[in-house]
Amino acid sequence: MTSSAHEGAQGPHHASGAAPVALEAIGIVKRFPGVLANDDVNFDIQTGEVHTLLGENGAGKSTLASMLCGLYQPDAGRILRNGVPIELPSPRAGLQHGIAMVHQHFRLVDRFTVAENVVLGSRDLSFKLNRRELNDAVAAVADTYGLPVDPTATVGDLSVGQRQRVEIVKALYQGAEILLLDEPTAVLVPAEVEKLFENVHAMTQTGKSVVFISHKLGEVARISDRVTVLRNGCVTGHVASKGQADAKELARLMVGRDIDLAAQRASHPIGHEVLQIRDVNLTMNGVNVLSNISFNVHEGEMVGIAGVAGNGQRELADVIAGLLSPTSGTISIGGAMSTDRGPIAARELGLAYVPEDRLGVGLVPSMSILDNLLLTRDRNIVVDRASVMPEATRLIDEFEIKANGPEHMARKLSGGNAQKVLLARELSGGRTATKLLVVCSPTRGLDVGAIETVRRLLDDARSAGQAILLISEDLDEIMSLADRVLVIYRGAIVHETPGETASLEKVGAAMAGLTQGSA
Numbered sequence: 416m417t418s419s420a421h422e423g424a425q426g427p428h429h430a431s432g433a434a435p436v437a438l439e440a441i442g443i444v445k446r447f448p449g450v451l452a453n454d455d456v457n458f459d460i461q462t463g464e465v466h467t468l469l470g471e472n473g474a475g476k477s478t479l480a481s482m483l484c485g486l487y488q489p490d491a492g493r494i495l496r497n498g499v500p501i502e503l504p505s506p507r508a509g510l511q512h513g514i515a516m517v518h519q520h521f522r523l524v525d526r527f528t529v530a531e532n533v534v535l536g537s538r539d540l541s542f543k544l545n546r547r548e549l550n551d552a553v554a555a556v557a558d559t560y561g562l563p564v565d566p567t568a569t570v571g572d573l574s575v576g577q578r579q580r581v582e583i584v585k586a587l588y589q590g591a592e593i594l595l596l597d598e599p600t601a602v603l604v605p606a607e608v609e610k611l612f613e614n615v616h617a618m619t620q621t622g623k624s625v626v627f628i629s630h631k632l633g634e635v636a637r638i639s640d641r642v643t644v645l646r647n648g649c650v651t652g653h654v655a656s657k658g659q660a661d662a663k664e665l666a667r668l669m670v671g672r673d674i675d676l677a678a679q680r681a682s683h684p685i686g687h688e689v690l691q692i693r694d695v696n697l698t699m700n701g702v703n704v705l706s707n708i709s710f711n712v713h714e715g716e717m718v719g720i721a722g723v724a725g726n727g728q729r730e731l732a733d734v735i736a737g738l739l740s741p742t743s744g745t746i747s748i749g750g751a752m753s754t755d756r757g758p759i760a761a762r763e764l765g766l767a768y769v770p771e772d773r774l775g776v777g778l779v780p781s782m783s784i785l786d787n788l789l790l791t792r793d794r795n796i797v798v799d800r801a802s803v804m805p806e807a808t809r810l811i812d813e814f815e816i817k818a819n820g821p822e823h824m825a826r827k828l829s830g831g832n833a834q835k836v837l838l839a840r841e842l843s844g845g846r847t848a849t850k851l852l853v854v855c856s857p858t859r860g861l862d863v864g865a866i867e868t869v870r871r872l873l874d875d876a877r878s879a880g881q882a883i884l885l886i887s888e889d890l891d892e893i894m895s896l897a898d899r900v901l902v903i904y905r906g907a908i909v910h911e912t913p914g915e916t917a918s919l920e921k922v923g924a925a926m927a928g929l930t931q932g933s934a
């Protein structure tokens with residue numbers, strides 16, 4: 416365990432030349448029924464820094480942040496502000512000490528305007544301002560940190576990324592000096608993440624401190640001045656990072672074992688064509704969703720489709736899976752035509768499919784994990800239940816699915832765990848007939864440990880000769896796994912490159928529609 420600098424300290428510590436400690440938590444303990452959510456946690460934040468709280472789901476990050484902002488009360492421990500012990504009986508008290516948290520689930524009123532939401536709950540002068548002054552005041556705060564928001568917009572009309580900005584503007588408007596951002600990137604697309612990082616930088620430049628909460632190693636390594644890692648409620652390490660923490664070391668502290676997320680490519684020569692897409696067009700409600708799509712995926716090959724969400728990749732997957740019929744063009748799986756034959760025929764031809772919409776299309780919410788695992792097998796469910804029970808238990812264990820056993824209802828699973836059940840079913844080899852695996856964002860929302868498992872299973876499937884189509888917004892994932900990368904933009908394939916030599920810049924530019932000419 417890496418030790419923190421302030422162990423045994425009774426008050427503020429002033430290492431000569433170091434920035435002042437703005438907020439310090441010492442020996443924080445928090446219990447929930449049956450869970451020790453924070454176990455003797457030490458954490459401090461200096462003025463003008465980004466200090467990340469890193470940990471897997473359930474590690475205790477939100478709990479700690481909730482105590483630092485006054486939402487929860489610790490069972491034991493002390494909190495000091497600028498070296499002075501403080502009490503934080505409520506979020507209002509937190510605000511009075513300049514501490515505000517942007518929660519994972521936003522707390523905005525949909526039918527109010529941005530400006531109204533921002534001043535909601537402020538008991539200062541805002542109520543004396545007329546609407547114009549109010550809008551100007553909110554816009555002024557937003558501009559200072561480069562946060563583009565329209566004060567007059569109705570919050571209900573805003574995207575998730577825009578709502579998050581409103582929450583941040585609100586915290587700043589209320590005078591926050593220390594901002595706790597709870598998994599802010601979880602709801603953002605890559606371009607929005609970049610923008611958020613710029614905003615965070617602008618905030619720290621003016622002396623604000625940011626507690627950044629995340630479980631995504633890549634971004635943590637980039638944005639953090641320091642990282643504190645939590646596992647099962649305990650601090651497993653403090654790492655000084657300055658924007659270049661060692662992701663492998665962070666992963667080890669976070670998961671408790673070595674994690675290998677290195678690039679993996681096909682180690683066997685590729686074989687015959689399994690998936691053949693020829694000139695596929697799809698028009699929905701008069702809009703061209705897919706335009707002249709043609710490509711193949713071979714045995715033992717993984718092809719990645721990169722693209723910003725909403726550029727047709729979801730529909731492309733549904734067309735291959737037989738859930739949508741193309742307006743024109745053909746699709747064949749394993750040499751047999753599957754166009755217009757529906758999802759069951761596609762499965763019979765050897766397709767396994769992990770859709771974007773896990774609970775809508777992938778799992779039956781009202782069924783148990785066990786029955787969901789059996790759903791796509793070509794055997795009789797009633798006969799096989801008992802015999803598959805040990806395998807279901809093993810899969811729950813292997814995929815680290817948090818559930819009370821195989822009879823746990825799918826609808827009671829958290830999003831990440833529902834995803835794991837679906838992946839377990841489609842990747843577990845229960846279907847030996849799988850020739851083609853179509854997976855959409857397979858690791859989104861998963862813990863690092865589970866991400867490693869999923870990547871290994873995909874690699875195993877590839878080595879076993881399955882053809883894999885990986886559709887993901889996670890460019891890092893595509894770049895490190897796919898043998899070939901295709902970029903989809905406005906329904907067309909606009910760029911193609913071998914994964915090995917793919918350039919992040921070129922692929923990123925193609926995703927943004929900045930390619931000259933066409934593929």
Ligand SMILES: Nc1ncnc2c1ncn2[C@@H]1O[C@H](COP(=O)(O)OP(=O)(O)O)[C@@H](O)[C@H]1O
Pocket residue numbers: 447448450451452470471472473474475476477478479
């Ligand atoms: N309000 C609560 N009531 C009961 N248990 C909770 C509550 N909040 C969190 N927990 C539990 O405390 C542990 C830590 O949760 P949390 O702080 O939300 O983790 P993280 O934010 O790192 O994902 C988990 O086991 C979680 O189930």
Ligand SMILES: [Mg+2]
Pocket residue numbers: 473476477478597
């Ligand atoms: Mg959390």
